[in-house]
Amino acid sequence: MPLTTFRWIAFGVLLALILATALGGIAGAG
Amino acid sequence: MAQEFGGKFSPGAPAPVTAAKTDRPKATKPKAGFRAWLLMMAPLPLLFSGFGNIIKADPAGIIRDFAAFTILVLAAWLLREGLKAEAAFHDRKSARKPAFPRKVFASVLTGLSVGLALTGGTGSILVPITLGLLAAGLHSVAFGLDPLKNKGGASIDAFSDRRVAMAVDEAEGHITTMLNTLAPLKDRALQTHLNAFVATAREMFRTVEDDPRDLSAARKYLSVYLMGAKDATIKFADLYQKNRDPIARAAYEGLLSDLDTTFKSRRQELLLDDRSDLDVEIDVLRDRLRREGVQTQ
Numbered sequence: 360m361p362l363t364t365f366r367w368i369a370f371g372v373l374l375a376l377i378l379a380t381a382l383g384g385i386a387g388a389g
Numbered sequence: 390m391a392q393e394f395g396g397k398f399s400p401g402a403p404a405p406v407t408a409a410k411t412d413r414p415k416a417t418k419p420k421a422g423f424r425a426w427l428l429m430m431a432p433l434p435l436l437f438s439g440f441g442n443i444i445k446a447d448p449a450g451i452i453r454d455f456a457a458f459t460i461l462v463l464a465a466w467l468l469r470e471g472l473k474a475e476a477a478f479h480d481r482k483s484a485r486k487p488a489f490p491r492k493v494f495a496s497v498l499t500g501l502s503v504g505l506a507l508t509g510g511t512g513s514i515l516v517p518i519t520l521g522l523l524a525a526g527l528h529s530v531a532f533g534l535d536p537l538k539n540k541g542g543a544s545i546d547a548f549s550d551r552r553v554a555m556a557v558d559e560a561e562g563h564i565t566t567m568l569n570t571l572a573p574l575k576d577r578a579l580q581t582h583l584n585a586f587v588a589t590a591r592e593m594f595r596t597v598e599d600d601p602r603d604l605s606a607a608r609k610y611l612s613v614y615l616m617g618a619k620d621a622t623i624k625f626a627d628l629y630q631k632n633r634d635p636i637a638r639a640a641y642e643g644l645l646s647d648l649d650t651t652f653k654s655r656r657q658e659l660l661l662d663d664r665s666d667l668d669v670e671i672d673v674l675r676d677r678l679r680r681e682g683v684q685t686q
Contacts, residue, residue: 370424370531374431376524377461377499380506381434 424531425472428499429465432458435506450509457506464498467491468528471535478536485547490535500525549601556604556611557594563615564590567622574626582642583622586649590615593656603659610655618648 442450471491504521
């Protein structure tokens with residue numbers, strides 16, 4: 360797998376993780 | 390800046406000059422700028438949950454969410470700066486590694502804040518720790534580390550680099566003053582002439598930046614001559630604005646041409662110096678090989 364694809368996947372997972380963390384905060388607070 | 394219109398066929402149009410080609414190359418735009426922006430937007434929900442916690446009167450939650458949000462945005466900003474610095478690093482022929490590894494810090498801060506934001510849950514403490522580490526790891530994989538090594542030739546010592554940077558900054562200051570002084574005259578031909586000289590001068594700056602050893606040979610040009618040119622420009626602009634004296638104008642144009650020629654030939658000499666340095670190194674190496682019994686033709 361080329362490095363760029365690997366990096367994009369890592370970025371996607373990271374973004375999802377941050378979003379989930381942040382949205383989870385809303386769900387907790389709501 | 391406003392400039393009188395003039396095209397190739399306008400009266401008094403000068404011969405086209407290849408100016409500005411040698412301006413300092415613009416730093417290439419960091420490729421991952423959009424991703425850094427996304428990372429800055431992603432934690433926005435934390436802001437809302439922070440406000441939600443205010444309504445719920447949960448001080449720990451308020452602090453946790455706002456802190457996590459702030460650190461995530463800070464990390465995204467650091468990442469963007471790191472990407473910019475990295476692009477500038479790759480643009481230059483020789484560069485020092487960044488004093489402050491911004492991307493590494495961005496990774497660490499991202500991991501920390503994800504962990505922090507998750508501490509509110511009821512589960513075990515292992516969850517925020519694991520996910521925080523995961524976030525930091527993903528961040529480093531996605532964006533890489535900062536350049537950790539200097540690159541470029543022998544001239545990498547900070548002292549001479551700084552000396553060169555200072556000399557070039559000072560010279561750039563003179564040039565800016567000259568350009569700003571001449572601009573209000575709205576004389577396109579003069580402006581073009583000056584731009585051509587400015588391009589030549591900048592070529593010399595780049596030569597010195599590439600090889601700081603040239604600084605001592607070029608110093609007089611960077612300071613004394615440019616300062617003289619600046620003073621002459623100020624005086625000329627002052628005079629020309631009052632009486633549009635064609636003799637003064639011719640003299641000033643003559644000065645610009647002379648400076649241009651002088652700077653060009655000086656730069657050639659600097660480059661020749663580099664060649665003779667190379668020749669010496671090759672000769673030394675050849676000698677040595679011969680002494681050690683290796684055959685060269």
